[in-house]
Amino acid sequence: MRYLPKSPADRTEMLEAIGVASIEDLFETIPAEYRLTEDLKIPRQHGESEVLDRFRAFAGNIASGDPAKLASAPASKLYASFLGAGAYRHYKPVIIDSLVQRGEFLTSYTPYQPEIAQGTLQAMFEFQTMVCELTGMEIANASMYDGSTGAAESVMMAVRVTGRNAAVVARTVHPEYREVLKTTTQHQGIPATEVGYDAATGRVDLKALDAAITDDTACVLIQSPNFFGTIEDVAAIAEIAHKKGALLIVSIAEAVSLGIVKAPVEADIVSLEAQSFGVSVGYGGPYCGVIACKEKFLRQMPGRLVGETKDKNGKRGFVLTLSTREQHIRREKATSNICTNQALVALMVTIFLTVYGKQGLKELAEQNLAKAVYLRGALKAAGASTKFEGTPSFHEFVLTSKEAAEALNAKLLGKQIIGGLALSKWYPELGENATLWCATELTTKVQMDAAAAVVGAK
Amino acid sequence: MSEKFIGTPRKVTTHVNQNEDLIFEKSSAGKKGYRLAQLDVPTVDAASLLGDAVRTDNLGVMPELSEIEIIRHFTRLSTWNYAIDLGMYPLGSCTMKYNPRINEMVSRIEGLAEAHPYQPESLSQGALGIMKLLSECLIEITGMDAITLQPAAGAHGEFTGILCVRAYHTANGNPRKKIIVPDSAHGTNPATAAVCGYQVANLKSNALGMVDLEELERMVDEDTAALMLTNPSTIGVFESEIHKIADILHAKGALLYMDGANMNALCGKTRPGDFGVDVMHLNLHKTFSTPHGGGGPGSGPVAVKKILEPFLPTPIVKTNADGSLGLDYNRPQTVGRVRAWYGNFGMFIRALAYILANGPDGLRQTTEDAVLNANYIRSQLEGTFELPYKTRSLHEVVFSDKLQAKNGVKTGDMGKRLIDYGFHAYTVSFPLVVQGAMMIEPTESESREELDLLVDALKQIAREAEENPELVQNAPHTTRLQRLDETTAARKPILRWKAPVAATQLTPDTAAKEW
Numbered sequence: 001m002r003y004l005p006k007s008p009a010d011r012t013e014m015l016e017a018i019g020v021a022s023i024e025d026l027f028e029t030i031p032a033e034y035r036l037t038e039d040l041k042i043p044r045q046h047g048e049s050e051v052l053d054r055f056r057a058f059a060g061n062i063a064s065g066d067p068a069k070l071a072s073a074p075a076s077k078l079y080a081s082f083l084g085a086g087a088y089r090h091y092k093p094v095i096i097d098s099l100v101q102r103g104e105f106l107t108s109y110t111p112y113q114p115e116i117a118q119g120t121l122q123a124m125f126e127f128q129t130m131v132c133e134l135t136g137m138e139i140a141n142a143s144m145y146d147g148s149t150g151a152a153e154s155v156m157m158a159v160r161v162t163g164r165n166a167a168v169v170a171r172t173v174h175p176e177y178r179e180v181l182k183t184t185t186q187h188q189g190i191p192a193t194e195v196g197y198d199a200a201t202g203r204v205d206l207k208a209l210d211a212a213i214t215d216d217t218a219c220v221l222i223q224s225p226n227f228f229g230t231i232e233d234v235a236a237i238a239e240i241a242h243k244k245g246a247l248l249i250v251s252i253a254e255a256v257s258l259g260i261v262k263a264p265v266e267a268d269i270v271s272l273e274a275q276s277f278g279v280s281v282g283y284g285g286p287y288c289g290v291i292a293c294k295e296k297f298l299r300q301m302p303g304r305l306v307g308e309t310k311d312k313n314g315k316r317g318f319v320l321t322l323s324t325r326e327q328h329i330r331r332e333k334a335t336s337n338i339c340t341n342q343a344l345v346a347l348m349v350t351i352f353l354t355v356y357g358k359q360g361l362k363e364l365a366e367q368n369l370a371k372a373v374y375l376r377g378a379l380k381a382a383g384a385s386t387k388f389e390g391t392p393s394f395h396e397f398v399l400t401s402k403e404a405a406e407a408l409n410a411k412l413l414g415k416q417i418i419g420g421l422a423l424s425k426w427y428p429e430l431g432e433n434a435t436l437w438c439a440t441e442l443t444t445k446v447q448m449d450a451a452a453a454v455v456g457a458k
Numbered sequence: 459m460s461e462k463f464i465g466t467p468r469k470v471t472t473h474v475n476q477n478e479d480l481i482f483e484k485s486s487a488g489k490k491g492y493r494l495a496q497l498d499v500p501t502v503d504a505a506s507l508l509g510d511a512v513r514t515d516n517l518g519v520m521p522e523l524s525e526i527e528i529i530r531h532f533t534r535l536s537t538w539n540y541a542i543d544l545g546m547y548p549l550g551s552c553t554m555k556y557n558p559r560i561n562e563m564v565s566r567i568e569g570l571a572e573a574h575p576y577q578p579e580s581l582s583q584g585a586l587g588i589m590k591l592l593s594e595c596l597i598e599i600t601g602m603d604a605i606t607l608q609p610a611a612g613a614h615g616e617f618t619g620i621l622c623v624r625a626y627h628t629a630n631g632n633p634r635k636k637i638i639v640p641d642s643a644h645g646t647n648p649a650t651a652a653v654c655g656y657q658v659a660n661l662k663s664n665a666l667g668m669v670d671l672e673e674l675e676r677m678v679d680e681d682t683a684a685l686m687l688t689n690p691s692t693i694g695v696f697e698s699e700i701h702k703i704a705d706i707l708h709a710k711g712a713l714l715y716m717d718g719a720n721m722n723a724l725c726g727k728t729r730p731g732d733f734g735v736d737v738m739h740l741n742l743h744k745t746f747s748t749p750h751g752g753g754g755p756g757s758g759p760v761a762v763k764k765i766l767e768p769f770l771p772t773p774i775v776k777t778n779a780d781g782s783l784g785l786d787y788n789r790p791q792t793v794g795r796v797r798a799w800y801g802n803f804g805m806f807i808r809a810l811a812y813i814l815a816n817g818p819d820g821l822r823q824t825t826e827d828a829v830l831n832a833n834y835i836r837s838q839l840e841g842t843f844e845l846p847y848k849t850r851s852l853h854e855v856v857f858s859d860k861l862q863a864k865n866g867v868k869t870g871d872m873g874k875r876l877i878d879y880g881f882h883a884y885t886v887s888f889p890l891v892v893q894g895a896m897m898i899e900p901t902e903s904e905s906r907e908e909l910d911l912l913v914d915a916l917k918q919i920a921r922e923a924e925e926n927p928e929l930v931q932n933a934p935h936t937t938r939l940q941r942l943d944e945t946t947a948a949r950k951p952i953l954r955w956k957a958p959v960a961a962t963q964l965t966p967d968t969a970a971k972e973w
Contacts, residue, residue, distance in 0.1 A: 063590070100751075117752070142753075281573065331648040
């Protein structure tokens with residue numbers, strides 16, 4: 001096996017040094033009846049070129065990964081895609097992959113020995129600083145699994161901070177985030193009440209929100225831009241929540257929006273999905289969640305934190321800090337059971353933010369906005385209508401086509417176009433014809449015109 | 459330094475040190491590291507489109523640098539990290555094995571990296587095929603019946619597994635009240651039980667560091683939902699009476715949860731499903747070679763026996779009547795979704811590439827070599843360091859600092875001194891059941907030569923502890939930074955950089971320099 005650095009003679013000599021006759025002697029503590037006597041029934045050992053061929057076949061959409069089938073199948077086609085809904089396709093500068101594939105980043109462990117992990121630690125400190133700047137919060141952790149689990153952890157954090165037990169959640173929060181929240185909090189006595197949206201604006205129904213908050217409400221969880229792409233009135237929602245002593249959590253699924261959309265400074269906690277910052281959509285993961293918040297909630301924040309300090313000679317350095325909140329010290333009393341974070345993905349985010357920087361993030365967000373405006377116009381001109389007109393939105397919107405989503409998307413697929421996401425599964429009130437469309441800086445005018453032509457076809 | 463004994467292990471050298479400011483201190487207004495493609499649609503006026511929602515600040519500290527400066531910054535930072543690619547990483551319980559580069563390459567093939575999680579199933583057959591084949595391999599390796607790949611990491615897998623346990627008991631009448639956790643367990647186990655709404659009952663280990671069967675029998679009752687057991691245990695020893703443990707639990711209707719953190723000792727040699735385990739998680743970033751990346755991403759699939767299958771998170775991969783693959787969301791008894799979409803798909807690709815590269819013979823040889831390496835280290839260092847438990851080790855060995863502590867040299871000091879000799883420290887002070895634990899897991903990725911270098915270094919350190927203890931107590935000496943003040947870091951947390959003079963552009967003269 002090519003990954004194993006032993007010669008047969010090494011193995012024999014090492015067994016002699018240990019003082020056993022055979023390798024089986026080292027496994028004697030496993031009762032013989034449970035020891036495998038034959039090979040596992042898994043694919044045989046592959047050469048490197050065979051591994052590559054097999055994954056090329058998978059990438060060419062061959063379910064078996066059999067490269068021979070790829071040869072006889074039509075070459076995998078390039079599809080234009082208008083999908084977003086929490087997984088956004090943005091350009092990923094080449095240097096991100098060059099840098100994160102350096103073995104020193106890729107193959108290092110959690111930085112528990114800071115003297116030989118300053119590279120990861122300083123980059124994480126830079127990550128925390130950038131997230132604070134973008135979200136308008138005072139502190140940020142060094143990443144969570146993703147936006148869905150980050151939102152759930154934020155709710156549990158708000159329960160600890162306020163000593164209250166319930167949550168109010170906007171229906172305009174990503175449906176899968178809401179499912180994760182329900183799964184995560186179900187055994188902690190945290191009832192979640194859902195609040196609907198205004199049918200005209202696609203934003204949280206403020207009156208219903210006000211009515212839903214009780215003395216036991218720890219937090220209000222919203223998403224902005226929300227699942228429909230509409231930007232919520234964060235200030236108004238914050239006022240309603242705060243008036244009744246509840247915290248406001250703002251979940252942000254599209255981080256690129258922060259280049260042009262006002263930071264949710266009125267929030268108490270921001271749960272960010274940073275995938276848009278240089279991380280491939282990659283069939284749903286790995287992504288990069290982050291929790292940012294006001295400094296006063298520091299001790300209740302889950303996840304790893306990197307802090308600045310000095311070494312014994314007075315040189316600046318960085319360490320993992322405040323680990324007394326974490327499970328390896330607190331065990332069952334920990335703020336969360338989270339151990340692993342998304343360090344390498346957070347590094348990708350940090351490099352992306354450095355590449356675009358102060359000017360680029362704004363310019364990038366403006367391009368996304370311009371593309372979405374064009375797409376909306378083109379689809380409307382083709383005879384479809386869009387929902388929630390007149391409410392500010394970023395780069396996604398809800399389209400109502402003349403035919404059902406399924407039929408429209410089948411037609412689009414025939415033209416190598418992946419249309420918008422059908423919404424009736426989660427929002428039956430929007431009807432069978434409602435789809436969620438997204439345009440980013442990578443969506444071209446040619447693709448948008450082609451989609452409009454299909455939408456408008458008789 | 460002192461004139462007393464200083465060792466000269468063969469691997470010792472000087473680290474490459476470069477000073478590098480924070481990215482914000484290197485920024486200059488007007489520099490750019492990007493150029494967007496030319497916009498092919500009309501420009502828009504953001505302020506009029508967004509109204510009050512438009513961002514008006516100038517993104518304060520966000521940096522402005524050119525591409526070469528960005529490359530140098532992060533490359534220089536990388537040189538401050540130790541990594542598997544530089545040498546042995548003997549961290550016990552972390553399984554720091556080689557991360558094959560073919561894994562990285564195949565995970566970046568466009569048809570996989572650019573697959574959208576909501577794209578039609580007809581266009582996702584390859585992605586689903588990867589999930590299906592990986593699932594089948596992991597089910598075969600563990601000897602279980604069904605699996606979910608959704609959990610994002612080991613602790614997330616524990617959470618998912620215990621949720622399934624809870625759902626199972628609830629379906630059978632009541633969720634029960636407590637989870638038993640041995641005192642040798644990793645801290646995530648009790649934390650997981652707590653977030654799933656269970657009380658934690660601590661089980662003391664016996665004199666051999668194993669589960670005390672009599673004590674277990676006394677503790678298990680009709681209120682016991684499960685035992686969370688790490689096997690091999692955190693002292694690297696197989697629970698030889700595992701089937702009796704399972705029987706004790708099953709007799710009272712309780713389940714056996716296995717923390718699969720140490721699966722690198724078992725893969726291809728024995729299967730948890732065969733020795734009584736009902737539910738377990740795997741760490742793809744340990745046993746199956748996906749990179750640790752400085753702390754993540756991980757991936758923590760949960761494998762279960764048939765009785766728990768109905769409760770697995772939604773969706774799971776299914777085979778349609780026509781033979782094509784799809785996602786099954788219609789699972790009425792599911793615990794729900796634990797993460798958006800299907801899990802850390804990029805890690806599934808890497809883990810499957812590793813399994814294919816190994817095959818059944820490679821996985822078995824890998825396990826044998828991992829166990830051989832740990833036992834070799836044990837044989838070479840027993841006597842130099844105290845070995846608190848004499849039971850046969852599998853993939854890791856736990857010594858203690860007892861012999862050195864009498865000179866005031868602790869496990870943490872010796873771990874730091876190992877850094878001077880070109881290694882990462884072993885795992886310090888864990889498991890908690892061993893006072894002054896030194897937990898060494900070499901993995902299969904080390905040659906005999908590299909193991910001998912580690913043995914050489916640790917023997918030197920033991921001698922230093924006798925003859926020149928302060929040399930060890932003050933280690934490391936050769937790193938760019940020496941011991942860091944963690945107390946002040948926690949007491950007065952500085953968690954983000956702030957410009958020293960507000961609204962003033964930094965220059966090398968005004969930036970706060972520490973070097």
